[in-house]
Amino acid sequence: MTIKQISELLEAKVLCGADRLDEENDIVFASDLMSDVLTLGDYNPVILTGLCNMQTIRTCEMGNLDVIVLVRKKKATEEMIEEAEEEGMVLMECDYSMFKACGILYAAGLKAIY
Amino acid sequence: MHFEYQVYEADFVNAGAASSAIKKTLKQLNINPSIIKRVVVALYEAEVNAIAHAYGGTIYADIEPDKITVKIVDTGPGIPDIDWAMQEGNSTASPEVRDMGFGAGMGLPNIKKNVDKLNVSSTVGVGTTVEMEVNFI
Numbered sequence: 001m002t003i004k005q006i007s008e009l010l011e012a013k014v015l016c017g018a019d020r021l022d023e024e025n026d027i028v029f030a031s032d033l034m035s036d037v038l039t040l041g042d043y044n045p046v047i048l049t050g051l052c053n054m055q056t057i058r059t060c061e062m063g064n065l066d067v068i069v070l071v072r073k074k075k076a077t078e079e080m081i082e083e084a085e086e087e088g089m090v091l092m093e094c095d096y097s098m099f100k101a102c103g104i105l106y107a108a109g110l111k112a113i114y
Numbered sequence: 115m116h117f118e119y120q121v122y123e124a125d126f127v128n129a130g131a132a133s134s135a136i137k138k139t140l141k142q143l144n145i146n147p148s149i150i151k152r153v154v155v156a157l158y159e160a161e162v163n164a165i166a167h168a169y170g171g172t173i174y175a176d177i178e179p180d181k182i183t184v185k186i187v188d189t190g191p192g193i194p195d196i197d198w199a200m201q202e203g204n205s206t207a208s209p210e211v212r213d214m215g216f217g218a219g220m221g222l223p224n225i226k227k228n229v230d231k232l233n234v235s236s237t238v239g240v241g242t243t244v245e246m247e248v249n250f251i
Contacts, residue, residue, distance in 0.1 A: 032215060053214065056215065
């Protein structure tokens with residue numbers, strides 16, 4: 001599924017990385033715990049998280065994870081958007097709860113890592 | 115190549131700066147991306163630990179043709195029971211650290227999973243030294 005389709009399913013607002021919306025990604029990992037996000041090895045899933053601070057962006061940078069959806073109506077700061085942009089990430093904001101966002105993507109056929 | 119970085123207590127704004135710099139250097143050296151990720155994940159967890167649990171410290175990184183060695187030396191309360199700290203789920207993190215998305219007791223176990231050699235030594239009331247090594251081949 002393209003990142004654009006994911007953004008549409010989640011009615012998410014794309015904050016940066018709009019030039020990458022045609023790329024495909026079929027795996028999702030959802031967590032508010034950044035240490036969990038750092039356990040994914042070579043996978044590069046779409047990250048769904050309700051954690052909304054600079055550590056969200058930094059952790060994803062360390063883990064080579066470059067598509068991030070902030071759920072639960074969290075709003076990224078200017079600093080987060082700038083950093084994400086600099087790292088070439090796609091950063092989105094979604095008003096849905098984690099449960100709803102995950103449910104929609106799972107029902108649409110996206111896969112879990114485990 | 116030798117690098118040194120200072121980290122400061124509760125300086126979450128800059129947490130990851132050293133790890134990010136090392137990542138860029140390893141990329142420039144064309145190290146295998148999977149290996150870079152292991153190094154960076156381990157280093158980032160250690161960097162966050164020094165910021166979250168200690169009063170600050172120094173990160174020493176040495177890149178050789180076949181491996182990277184990193185030593186994180188902090189001054190701080192130390193770890194009374196290293197075996198306990200190495201187990202997943204055990205943590206003494208503050209609410210502030212948990213708000214940052216850490217503090218679930220996965221830092222040291224995550225480091226262990228990603229490195230080829232790990233040595234943690236600590237003196238209560240003095241500080242902790244974490245030494246890690248990752249082979250490039």
